[in-house]
Amino acid sequence: MALFAQQTTSASALRQASTAASTPDAEAVDAVPPARIQLEAVNVQFTTRNGTTAALQNIDLTVREGEFVCLVGPSGCGKSTLLSVIAGLQKANSGSALMDGKPITGPGPERAVIFQEAALFPWLTAAQNVEFALKQRIRNKKERRAAAIEHLSMVHLARFADSYPHELSGGMRQRVAIARALALNPDILLMDEPFAALDAQTRDLLLAEVQRIWQSTGKTILFVTHNVMEAVTLGDRVICMGTRPGTIKQEIAVTLPRPRAVEDPDTARLAQRIMTHLRDEINKIAQEESDHAATLIAPARSGDTGDIPDPLANSMGDGI
Amino acid sequence: MIFLILLLIVWETGFRRNWWNSYLFPGPSEVLKTLTADIKDGSLLIAMRISLLRIGVAFGAAMVLGTLIGLVMGAVPLVHRAISPLALGLQTLPSICWLPLAVIWFGLSERAILFVTLMGALLAVSIAVSDGIRNIPPLYLRAAGMMGARGLRLYREVMLPAALPAILSGAKQGWAFAWRSLMAGELLSVSTGALGLGQTLMRGRDLNDMSEVLAVMTVLVAIGVIADRLVFSRLEANVRRRWGLSAG
Numbered sequence: 001m002a003l004f005a006q007q008t009t010s011a012s013a014l015r016q017a018s019t020a021a022s023t024p025d026a027e028a029v030d031a032v033p034p035a036r037i038q039l040e041a042v043n044v045q046f047t048t049r050n051g052t053t054a055a056l057q058n059i060d061l062t063v064r065e066g067e068f069v070c071l072v073g074p075s076g077c078g079k080s081t082l083l084s085v086i087a088g089l090q091k092a093n094s095g096s097a098l099m100d101g102k103p104i105t106g107p108g109p110e111r112a113v114i115f116q117e118a119a120l121f122p123w124l125t126a127a128q129n130v131e132f133a134l135k136q137r138i139r140n141k142k143e144r145r146a147a148a149i150e151h152l153s154m155v156h157l158a159r160f161a162d163s164y165p166h167e168l169s170g171g172m173r174q175r176v177a178i179a180r181a182l183a184l185n186p187d188i189l190l191m192d193e194p195f196a197a198l199d200a201q202t203r204d205l206l207l208a209e210v211q212r213i214w215q216s217t218g219k220t221i222l223f224v225t226h227n228v229m230e231a232v233t234l235g236d237r238v239i240c241m242g243t244r245p246g247t248i249k250q251e252i253a254v255t256l257p258r259p260r261a262v263e264d265p266d267t268a269r270l271a272q273r274i275m276t277h278l279r280d281e282i283n284k285i286a287q288e289e290s291d292h293a294a295t296l297i298a299p300a301r302s303g304d305t306g307d308i309p310d311p312l313a314n315s316m317g318d319g320i
Numbered sequence: 321m322i323f324l325i326l327l328l329i330v331w332e333t334g335f336r337r338n339w340w341n342s343y344l345f346p347g348p349s350e351v352l353k354t355l356t357a358d359i360k361d362g363s364l365l366i367a368m369r370i371s372l373l374r375i376g377v378a379f380g381a382a383m384v385l386g387t388l389i390g391l392v393m394g395a396v397p398l399v400h401r402a403i404s405p406l407a408l409g410l411q412t413l414p415s416i417c418w419l420p421l422a423v424i425w426f427g428l429s430e431r432a433i434l435f436v437t438l439m440g441a442l443l444a445v446s447i448a449v450s451d452g453i454r455n456i457p458p459l460y461l462r463a464a465g466m467m468g469a470r471g472l473r474l475y476r477e478v479m480l481p482a483a484l485p486a487i488l489s490g491a492k493q494g495w496a497f498a499w500r501s502l503m504a505g506e507l508l509s510v511s512t513g514a515l516g517l518g519q520t521l522m523r524g525r526d527l528n529d530m531s532e533v534l535a536v537m538t539v540l541v542a543i544g545v546i547a548d549r550l551v552f553s554r555l556e557a558n559v560r561r562r563w564g565l566s567a568g
Contacts, residue, residue: 089462107465119463122564123481132477133467166564184467 033065036188036220037086042095044081044246054245055081059095061239061248063188063222068214070235071224072274074282078246079224083192086222087113100187109136112186116193118173120165126152126176127161133183151179155209171202178213188220195230204262207233211259228278232271233260240278243285250277346531351538354531363520364539371502371516372543374430378437379498383491386442390449390490391475394483400450407443415440415497416504430514433505440501441494448490452483485559492552499544 044056055078063069071079084090085097088107097104099111107113120129130148138144152158155175165173174194181189191210195203211234214221225231231238235254242249252274256266328348334340335347358364393400393407418439422432456479464478480487506518515523517536524532 087466089465107462109466109468111466113462113466115459115463117459119459121460121463121478121481123484123562132469136468164562164564166562180467 033067035062035064036100037061037063037222038096038098038101039082039085040096040098042082042085042092042097044078044085044090045093056085056092057245057247059246059248063220066218066220068221068223068234068236070231070238071222071241072226072228072231072238072278073241073246073249074243074278074285075226076285077241077243079226079241080192081246082241083113083190083222083224086188087111087190089113109133109184110187112181112184112189114174114177114181114189114191114194116196118165118170118177120173120176120180122165125162125164126157126168126179129165129176130180130183133180137185148183151183152176154182154213155179169202171198171206174198174206175209178210182213182217182219186219188222191221191223193225194223196226203230207262208259210234215258228271228274229262229267232256232267232274233262233264238274240274244288250274343528344530346534350531351534354529355535355538358532358535364535367515367517367520367536368539368543370514371506371518374433374506374516375437375495375498375502378434378502379441379495381434382438382441382445382494382498385438386445386490386494387449387487389442389446390487391453391479393446393450394453395475395479400454404447404450407447411443411447414504415501416508419505419508428509433502433509433516436505437498437502441498444494444497445487445490448493449483449487452486452490453479455486456482485556485563485565488552488556488559492548492556495547495552496544499547503540 039059039061042056042059042061043054045052046055059082061082071082073079081090085092086099086104088104088111104111120126121132124132127145127148130151131144134144134147138147149158149161152161155178157172157175157179160168160172160176165176168176177194195206198206207230210221210223213219214234221234223231223234228238232254238252238254239248240250240252241247252270254270256264256270260267262268332347332349335342335345335350355364389403393403415436418436419432422435426432426435460478460482461474464474469478502516503518503521506516507522509519517540521533521536521540524530524536
């Protein structure tokens with residue numbers, strides 16, 4: 001156990017050092033913004049019929065005020081679980097998860113979550129959905145409605161205030177979800193693959209929109225995605241996760257000028273570099289799976305597990 | 321529609337040609353005559369009012385009680401595990417079987433009929449509400465929790481509306497059960513004060529007035545169709561559309 005702890009400290013120290021080294025020109029000497037989220041040695045295990053899997057192992061993560069942090073990794077690496085721990089929707093089996101120095105015990109409006117599906121209430125109009133989030137802050141009905149419209153206009157949807165979710169497109173629904181999350185006036189926005197279900201054009205528009213909102217509101221954002229391009233386009237820091245068990249493999253500071261777009265050559269180059277690192281992880285999964293399949297299929301064919309199809313094209317970012 | 325008209329023609333022809341004993345099964349023209357006479361002297365309207373009032377009270381009570389029971393069953397897994405086998409078992413019991421008990425408890429009275437009708441709808445509604453609650457997408461609850469909706473607000477503003485489509489199908493089913501139970505109850509308790517449709521039907525039998533029996537049956541079918549097609553199905557379709565559950 002003691003050995004474990006030591007490893008953790010040295011690993012996180014290394015990571016901090018590497019971050020500092022890769023951003024020498026950032027205003028490093030200025031006062032560092034205070035940490036909003038602090039995870040230390042977080043472990044999460046899931047028990048299923050097939051035994052216990054470590055979804056997250058020894059996760060250390062600090063998210064500072066106003067930062068835009070992207071978590072990226074192949075599916076099943078526990079990145080969504082990590083977000084759920086911070087959101088208070090999932091309890092860590094061990095380790096500590098703090099928000100502003102206080103332990104996270106459950107969900108709360110200071111940590112707004114934007115889910116992969118918009119999770120709007122279908123029986124309420126767009127404006128009423130936003131009003132739902134405003135209810136505890138604004139008692140007066142008229143003021144609440146006005147504030148809802150204001151939030152909808154931040155995502156250019158004021159015109160659709162009285163539409164029901166099923167009358168909106170997927171991208172519009174997700175924008176309403178963003179407006180609703182912002183209406184909670186959260187300290188931190190947690191976005192869980194919010195654009196994964198959208199088509200590429202809609203997603204690119206929303207990438208620009210999220211950057212604009214981040215810059216104009218100064219909110220702290222933690223953004224989970226399996227798409228490296230998205231992560232590089234959005235994040236100040238891109239945190240790469242490995243799988244089985246879910247661990248933090250690498251952390252890359254992105255200092256490219258904003259606003260960034262997916263088609264910028266610098267963005268693409270950086271994404272390419274990160275993907276090279278992630279490729280090992282993906283190959284690892286593919287290897288495990290084909291090993292597993294081989295043991296299931298036939299002992300006679302045990303020799304040819306090295307023949308792995310390249311899964312990268314499917315599971316990683318589009319357009320690279 | 322054409323089939324129905326043909327059927328009416330055959331029925332009327334058979335009646336006029338005396339293919340069967342016409343007094344046992346009068347033709348549509350006779351039934352229509354009785355129907356208009358009953359409407360004119362007001363007896364049918366009074367009977368309708370009484371029956372609709374009864375089902376209104378009993379079904380209303382079943383909706384309120386059933387929703388409460390269903391909410392508790394849906395929200396507390398322990399209660400669900402304890403009650404649901406009992407509820408499912410009792411649901412297979414035709415609710416008219418409650419009549420002997422009801423007669424002992426309340427006498428052969430209005431309350432006995434109401435009780436039987438209530439029992440007809442109660443379990444269907446409870447089960448539908450509890451299933452509705454249990455099938456709410458967890459995503460809604462997570463979103464609600466994230467927005468700080470707890471306790472009563474969570475129930476009123478999230479769980480009930482989210483379960484509304486299921487609650488409405490339960491109501492529709494409950495209404496159908498209640499309507500059958502009410503008629504059975506009225507048929508079996510003719511001596512009870514006010515004459516509802518079931519009692520009017522039974523009185524027709526007692527007086528050997530088959531056209532009266534058929535007239536009341538026609539009214540019963542009409543009320544059933546109106547309630548199902550025009551009220552419940554339409555309501556259900558509206559809600560499903562707005563909830564985005566069906567295309568269009």
